Amino acid sequence: MLVNRKLILAHFWFAFAVFGVALTLGAWQMFIRSPIGTWLSNPELYYRSLTAHGTVMGYVFPTLVAMGFGYAISESALEQRLVGVRWAWTGFWLIVIGSIMAVIPIALGRASVLYTFYPPLIGNLFYYLGVVLVVVGSWIWVALMSINLRVWRKAHPGAAVPLAMYANVAGSYLWAWTAVGAALELLLQIIPVAAGLKNTIDAGLARIFFSWTLHAIVYFWLMPTYIAYYTIVPRAIGGRVYSDSMARISFILFLVVAMPIGIHHTFADPQVGAGFKFIHSAFTALVALPTLLTVFTICASVEIAARLRGGRGVFGWIRALPWDNPMMLALAFSFVMLGFGGAGGLINMSYQLDASIHNTQWITGHFHLIFGGAIVIMYFAIAYDLWPHLTGRELIDVRLIRTQLWLWFVGMIVTTFPWHWVGILGMPRRMAYFDFGDPAIAPQALSVTFSAIGGFILLTSGIMFIVILARGMRAPLAEAGAYRFAVAVHQPTTVPVALNTHALWVALMIALTITNYGYPILNLATTAGTSVPAVYVGAQ
Amino acid sequence: MSAEDTHSSSVEVAARVERRWAIIAVIIISGMALLAAFAGIHQATMPQPRVETTDPSRIHLSGEFVESNLGSVLEANGNVTVRAIGQQYSFTPACIVVPVDTPITLRATSADVVHGILIQGTNVNTMLVPGYISEQLMRFGKTGDYLMPCQEFCSFGHEGMWGKVKVIDKAEFANRAKSGGRLSCVGQ
Numbered sequence: 001m002l003v004n005r006k007l008i009l010a011h012f013w014f015a016f017a018v019f020g021v022a023l024t025l026g027a028w029q030m031f032i033r034s035p036i037g038t039w040l041s042n043p044e045l046y047y048r049s050l051t052a053h054g055t056v057m058g059y060v061f062p063t064l065v066a067m068g069f070g071y072a073i074s075e076s077a078l079e080q081r082l083v084g085v086r087w088a089w090t091g092f093w094l095i096v097i098g099s100i101m102a103v104i105p106i107a108l109g110r111a112s113v114l115y116t117f118y119p120p121l122i123g124n125l126f127y128y129l130g131v132v133l134v135v136v137g138s139w140i141w142v143a144l145m146s147i148n149l150r151v152w153r154k155a156h157p158g159a160a161v162p163l164a165m166y167a168n169v170a171g172s173y174l175w176a177w178t179a180v181g182a183a184l185e186l187l188l189q190i191i192p193v194a195a196g197l198k199n200t201i202d203a204g205l206a207r208i209f210f211s212w213t214l215h216a217i218v219y220f221w222l223m224p225t226y227i228a229y230y231t232i233v234p235r236a237i238g239g240r241v242y243s244d245s246m247a248r249i250s251f252i253l254f255l256v257v258a259m260p261i262g263i264h265h266t267f268a269d270p271q272v273g274a275g276f277k278f279i280h281s282a283f284t285a286l287v288a289l290p291t292l293l294t295v296f297t298i299c300a301s302v303e304i305a306a307r308l309r310g311g312r313g314v315f316g317w318i319r320a321l322p323w324d325n326p327m328m329l330a331l332a333f334s335f336v337m338l339g340f341g342g343a344g345g346l347i348n349m350s351y352q353l354d355a356s357i358h359n360t361q362w363i364t365g366h367f368h369l370i371f372g373g374a375i376v377i378m379y380f381a382i383a384y385d386l387w388p389h390l391t392g393r394e395l396i397d398v399r400l401i402r403t404q405l406w407l408w409f410v411g412m413i414v415t416t417f418p419w420h421w422v423g424i425l426g427m428p429r430r431m432a433y434f435d436f437g438d439p440a441i442a443p444q445a446l447s448v449t450f451s452a453i454g455g456f457i458l459l460t461s462g463i464m465f466i467v468i469l470a471r472g473m474r475a476p477l478a479e480a481g482a483y484r485f486a487v488a489v490h491q492p493t494t495v496p497v498a499l500n501t502h503a504l505w506v507a508l509m510i511a512l513t514i515t516n517y518g519y520p521i522l523n524l525a526t527t528a529g530t531s532v533p534a535v536y537v538g539a540q
Numbered sequence: 541m542s543a544e545d546t547h548s549s550s551v552e553v554a555a556r557v558e559r560r561w562a563i564i565a566v567i568i569i570s571g572m573a574l575l576a577a578f579a580g581i582h583q584a585t586m587p588q589p590r591v592e593t594t595d596p597s598r599i600h601l602s603g604e605f606v607e608s609n610l611g612s613v614l615e616a617n618g619n620v621t622v623r624a625i626g627q628q629y630s631f632t633p634a635c636i637v638v639p640v641d642t643p644i645t646l647r648a649t650s651a652d653v654v655h656g657i658l659i660q661g662t663n664v665n666t667m668l669v670p671g672y673i674s675e676q677l678m679r680f681g682k683t684g685d686y687l688m689p690c691q692e693f694c695s696f697g698h699e700g701m702w703g704k705v706k707v708i709d710k711a712e713f714a715n716r717a718k719s720g721g722r723l724s725c726v727g728q
Contacts (some may be wrong), residue, residue, distance in 0.1 A: 044696045114693055120670060121653050121695055149663055203654055204669050246558055267587045268656070268665055270649075270672035274589035278580065282573040292565040296558070351576040352585045355663040359656050359691035424662030428691040432699040440660070440687050530671040532596050535628075535653050537695065 001187050002075050002483055004082050005390045009069030010092055012383060012390075013062050016466055018099065022056035025049045030415070030455030035436050035445045039450070045431035047112040052103060056116030057371075060099050062221040065379050066175070067091070067141040069224045070168050072105050072386055074145060076483040077162040077231075078152045084144045091144075094137030095200035102130025108177070110505040110538045114430070116214070117182075117190060119206045122405065123537045125194040128186050142172040160495040163244055164485045165230040167251040171223030173506050174216060174255050181212025181262070193534045200531035204271030207522040211262035212517060219287075221371055225378035226251070227302065229298050232385055234486035236327035239305025242297045244488035248499040250297070253290035257283060258510045260516035267354045271530075276404035276520050277351065283516065284349035291342060295335070302331070304489065313536060326401045333409040337373035344420065362423025365416040372458075373412040377405065380465055387472050388480040395472045404468060407461035415454030418447035588666065592673040599625065605649055611722030612638055614714065623722075624648040626655035626690060629697030635704040635725030639713035640683045646676040650724035659705055667692060668669045680707040685708050 002008070029049055031037045038047055082088065104126065105111040111123030149169050150163065185206050192198045230247045234240055240249060263280035266272055303317055311317030322328050344366040347353045357363065364418050387395050395401070424443045427434070436445045498504055524530065580586040599605040605625055611633050612622045620642050625632050627650065638644050648657060650668040657674075658665045666674045680686075690701035706725050718722055 021689075043699055046699075047693075047696055112696065118654055118693060202671065204672050207654075207669065243554065243558055266667075269667045270588055270669055270674040271591055273591055274580075274586050277587050278577070280577060285569045285573045288563055288569055292568070293562060296561045296565075300557075339726075346572070350572070351587065352579055355587070355665045358665045359658065359667075426658060426662075426687070426689075428656075428658060428689040430693040430698060432696075434699070435702075440685075489554070527591075527593060529595055530593050532670040533652075535695070 001079050001081070002072060003391050004071060004075065004088070007082070007085065007088055007092070008068045008072050008386075011064045011071070014092075014096060014104075015064035015068065015232060016469065018056045018064075018384070019147075020062045020462060020466055022053045022061065023459055025053045026057075027455040027459040029053065030452040031527055033431065033433050034448045034452035036449055040433050044109060044112065046432035047114070048106055048109050051112050051114050052106045055102060055106065055131070056099070058115045058217070059131060062375075063134065063138045063175075064095060065382070066171065066220065066224050067068050067134045067138060069227070069382055069386075070141060070145055070172065072483065073164045073168045074148045075229070076389075077164040077168075077485055078148065080148065080152055080155075082144070083151050087140050088144055091137040091140030094133050094140070095266065097376025098130045098135075098137060098517075100130070101133060102127050105130075112537055116210060117185065117206070119185075119193070119201045120203050120532050120534045121537055122190065122193050122201070125191065128191050128194055131185060131239075132183070132191075136184060139176060139179070142176040145169050145172040154396065158494070160492050161500050162485065163241070163247055163488075164227055164487070166248060166500070167227045167230065170251045170435075170502060170505070171220060173502060174223070174258060175220040177509060178213050178216035178220060178259060179237045181209045181214075184212075185209035193509070199534050201534055202524065204269070204530055205521070207266055207269060208263070208272065208517070208520055208524060211265045212259075212513070213262070214265050215262040215284075216258040216370065219254050220365070221375050223251075223254070223380060226254075226294060227374045228378045228382050228385075229294060229331065229334075230301075231485040232382065233298065233327055233331050234301045234305065235484060236304045236385060237302065237322050237325055237331075238308060239301050239303075239486070241486050241488040242300035242304065244490070244492050245499060246293055246297050247488075248495070250290040250293045252499070252505045253293075254287070255502070255505045257286045257289075259509050260512040261349075263516070263520065264349050264354070266461065267351070268358045270522055271524060276516070279516060281349055281351040283512075285346075288342070288346065291338070295338075298331070298335075301486075302328075314323050324398075324402070325491075326384055326398065326405060327381055329402060329405050330377050333405060334374045334377050334381075337369050337377070337409070337412060341370035341374055342368070345370065346357050346415075357423050359429050360423035361419045361427045361429060364429050365419030365423060366440055368419070369412060369416040373409075373416070377408055377412075380405065380408065383465075383469060386483065387469060388478065389483045391473055391475075392477055393472060393475040393481065394478040394480075395468065396475055397468050397471065397517075400464065400468055404461050404464040407457055407464065411454050411457030411461055413454070414457060415451050418450040418454075422447045545697075571584060586672065588675055590675070592675070593671055594649050594673050596649065596670040599649065599651060604647070607632070609722060611724040612636060612644075612713075612717075613722055614717040618642070620644045620713075622646045622648075622667045624657070624703075625651050626657065626701075627651035628653060628693075628694055629690070629701040631688065631690070631701070631703035633703075633724035633726070636688070636707045637708060637713070637723050637725050638680065639710045640680050641710060642713075644680075645680045646678060647673060649673050650675075653710050654692050655694050655701070655705055657703075658691040660687045660689070662686065665691065666710070680705075683707045683709060 103126035112125035311320030
């Protein structure tokens with residue numbers, strides 16, 4: 001029962017429009033820093049582009065997808081009209097205004113601080129205020145998801161909350177809490193300086209606040225993808241969810257352990273001691289657990305579909321899968337990229353191995369493979385799956401959709417594998433250009449060229465994606481029926497309270513954040529003499 | 541066997557397989573954490589353990605990072621200490637000279653924004669955060685030149701911030717160190 005289709009479409013269209021812009025900037029960056037591009041005469045332009053690319057891809061695009069998808073889940077899984085539609089539109093417009101407000105100073109070269117802010121570098125005040133508006137807009141969504149679930153519970157006392165909604169609300173709580181880190185950094189530290197009220201800032205403390213956001217935000221981006229794995233893929237390919245309770249356990253594990261691990265981003269930093277670095281490293285290992293559980297459950301669910309289609313043998317069933325179904329294709333690509341990206345992630349989180357690749361192109365390769373690859377390819381799949389229900393029209397370009405998914409997969413591999421390689425060779429991140437004339441850097445020229453070609457394959461695929469959706473708005477009318485989610489082999493009628501509510505897990509998430517972040521933050525905040533002069537962007 | 545029995549036995553099979561996988565996953569994860577703990581304690585391979593602070597607006601006036609104290613120094617016990625600073629957009633010294641096969645302590649900080657030191661072909665890799673002192677232990681097994689780029693965005697000139705490390709013969713380094721002072725590639 002999708003009633004507020006316009007609301008959901010608005011979120012998706014704005015998300016994909018800004019995604020298209022940021023993707024184009026990304027491809028330009030790949031080109032200009034490769035040997036096939038000419039040496040950039042003004043590297044400052046590169047960092048404007050990089051700040052815009054990161055800000056859009058990190059804060060605006062995935063947030064809007066999660067919100068639009070969240071509203072769709074709330075209406076269709078709960079079979080209940082969205083409560084608070086006006087507020088939802090308010091949130092949407094806050095994000096639109098915030099994005100524009102942030103992008104103007106970036107375009108003017110007044111906020112080239114990258115989406116990770118990097119104080120004591122300080123950019124234009126309106127950049128930060130724009131980001132704050134985006135976050136505030138998304139918090140309205142968090143509140144609405146919680147309220148809608150509460151309304152449904154009142155009408156269905158004791159009933160099992162549909163898996164899609166249970167996971168969706170878990171994702172929204174994770175976002176609400178993980179955004180607090182960056183919010184504290186912005187409100188307590190950066191904005192007072194950007195507004196001219198102060199001129200010093202504790203850069204070390206700011207990095208810890210940001211690490212609070214920086215890791216779990218990835219799991220917020222991941223949530224729509226995992227929801228699609230569990231609740232869309234099995235239905236789309238004619239299978240069933242192997243286990244409803246394992247799915248719930250995976251989502252609550254994300255909620256609890258995605259948070260208290262961010263200090264692994266600061267292994268190489270001087271402002272945190274070894275003890276907390278080790279604790280965060282060990283907790284990061286834990287976050288592999290829900291993913292390992294998910295890989296098992298989804299493979300088992302897919303196998304059910306294959307066997308129902310007559311698949312036989314230990315591995316023979318793989319051939320029986322509906323490979324011409326875009327959802328099947330997207331899932332397979334997503335899993336391959338998740339496998340490689342996840343293996344890289346285990347290296348990054350390792351207390352010792354991290355030193356070999358910290359802040360090299362390996363890291364760029366890693367998160368593009370995970371986010372741009374495994375996660376975003378499922379955003380495409382979600383859009384394709386929802387589109388007929390949102391537009392009331394059929395998506396007829398199935399061949400084109402398959403080509404688009406193939407290109408995205410190939411493009412992402414061609415981009416990120418050479419990145420990983422040059423990262424091992426020690427090529428640093430965030431460079432506007434490289435002196436390929438240096439004999440020590442020259443051998444990396446070929447790899448960087450391959451990455452740039454990959455960037456253009458991705459751009460082609462991204463354009464195709466937008467064209468397919470745009471054509472879908474004008475396709476012949478066709479009633480798609482009610483939007484449904486996958487059912488489990490043993491569909492639960494009642495679920496243990498712990499797996500049907502979030503309170504316990506939210507409490508645990510907050511408690512673990514306090515134990516793992518409380519001491520480092522307090523310690524840094526009370527250490528005297530660590531505030532350093534701000535360096536204003538554009539003032540040099 | 542009734543349909544009901546088949547159903548409940550299949551539930552049991554499913555749960556059993558699932559549980560086995562969960563146990564394997566937990567074993568893998570605890571194994572990794574234990575390995576990291578073992579290597580950290582036994583081989584002393586771990587990130588910087590201690591936190592030290594310094595005031596970047598005064599480092600050029602007094603303390604261990606004044607200009608005359610930057611560079612490499614041969615300690616009484618035969619080890620070498622290297623002191624360096626990063627600032628927009630260069631390292632001082634821009635070219636660090638050290639002996640081969642010698643335990644070296646790198647102590648560095650930033651004079652302005654966040655920078656990073658990475659020595660290519662090694663796992664020497666640390667952030668320079670203004671206000672804090674970074675310390676890294678290192679040892680080079682081969683003589684030669686190594687590139688040392690800044691690995692963290694430090695504003696528009698970041699791409700141009702590349703330093704160098706020159707690893708030279710032990711005797712040659714000892715010879716140069718005799719005259720005292722702080723060594724860098726300058727004068728070689």
